[in-house]
Each structure stands twice: as structure tokens, then as C-alpha cells.
Amino acid sequence: MSHPISNTTHYPFLRQNPWFSGLPSGLQNGLIAASETCRLRDGDMLFSQGDALPEDGGVFFAVLDGNLKFSNLREDGREAILAVLEPGNWFGEITA
Template identity: 30%
Template structure:
């Protein structure tokens, strides 16, 4: 799938014919970010929807004492910022690039016009929001009911479904996260997450490769994630 096809697969385009899709993409602004570059901060007024063409974007929030919580990692074909259409106001999360990224930006007025012309688009946007909310609710439940190794296993499996690549030994996941970012995603300390990963590696379930990991035993990881 080429880069433009990745963008066109986003829920925003679900009810459009080919000419309408390409016309809308042509009206969007292309945004390029380097790794670590901030797209927007929590609290900023939000009036843009974004679709990722390349790279990875992290969504997170910060506490008053400076601690950070990483809520989601999004990749090619995924979109964010649509909440501003249904609930205008300050951004509830910050967004920054985990790796060099390319996005397409659609301003609020243009998005409203699309919704008015094609009301069915709203259904697809709400479905995308509901899926993200469901994942957030699952993550919150995991914080209460799952131990750290279980959450690490589940995070690796989730990342593998979107960023994994089949290799001879299993699935290689180039997550591009630092140890601190992975810990934030799991909701635990870096030391505890590293201990869990070291245990998985010792058992032969994974092999660590810098900002990537090879999942060697999916069955064991799935059982540990339950």
C-alpha cells in the first residue's frame, strides 16, 4: 500500500468516491515532524484533525508535578484530533512525534463542511473515537487489575498488531520508544518495566533490539497478558 492509500484508508474517507477522496486530500495541509517534535500541547485550542501518513505519534498528558502519562501510540492510517469537532475547546492531550513523521491536517471549518455534505462521515468518526475510548478504558482497567508484567505483555502485543513485521523467528516490532516512553505507556516505572522485559527475554519469549523487540513466543505472551 503506497503512502496516499494509507491516508485514504482513514475513516474520514469511508463514504467518499475516489475523486472526492483525492480532492479532499489535495485540500489538506501536509505536516512533517522530526522525532521528538511537538505537534500541539495539552491545553491548546484544538481546531484540526490529523491523519498519519508515515511515522508514529504519541498522545499523552502531564500531571502538575511534571510526571507524564503516555496514553496511545498511533501509526500510519490512524487519525486524531476529531474530538474537537464534537467538543470544541482546549486539547485534552499533547501530541508529539515518536519517529520522523508525515501527517495531513484538515482545519475545523473544512471538516464541518465535509460532515454537512456527507452526514454518514460523522458515524465513521464516532466509531473511530469509540474504539480509542474503548482502548483507553481497557488500559485503565489493566492499571487496576493487571500486574506490570501482564501490562508489558499486552502492550507489546498491541504494538505488534500495528507496527509488527513478520520475521523468521516471530514478529519484529520497531516501536521507536525510549525505555521511559515504554514505561509511560505501561503505566509503571522504567525499572519495573525493564525487569519484566528482562524476565521475558530470559524465558525466551522476546529479544530486545534497542528501540525494537522481536516477539518469539506469542502464545506465552498472550497468556501472560490475560
């Protein structure tokens, strides 16, 4: 379930991230205004390989709490863990 992100709740946490805090304040505020929170339970998938990007051309995620595992299935059907992201990590993709 997604909810608008809160300036007062998440902004102080996001400011601790060197990448985010290095952005001009107007851009920081714009990212916050365009953001939503999404709460996942253990085992939930945020997205799957091959999912289409939003029509506006990009998406970025910040891990606020817990860990997020990136993995894929190998040819033999076993899971290969590619990375585990902790709070404060960012990832995303944009198109030109």
C-alpha cells in the same frame, strides 16, 4: 514545516484506511485538497493541551509514517503516555 498534501503520494495510502475509504469520493477529494503534510522530528510537539482550534472550527490529522505519542504531564511532573498512534490512524476535533 507544512506542505500541500499530494493526491498521487498520499491518496493511495489514505484509501487503505477503512474510515477514509468509506467516505464518498467527493468528500475524500475535498479532504485531500484541504490538507497539508507536516513533518515532525522525534520530540517535536504537534500541539499542546489547551491550544485553540483553527477559526474554521476543526482539525483532523492522519498519521502517514512513524508513530505519534499522546501524553500529558502528571501532577508529579512525570509524563503519562495516553496513546501511541501508528500509520493509518486518524484523530481530530471539530466544533459545532
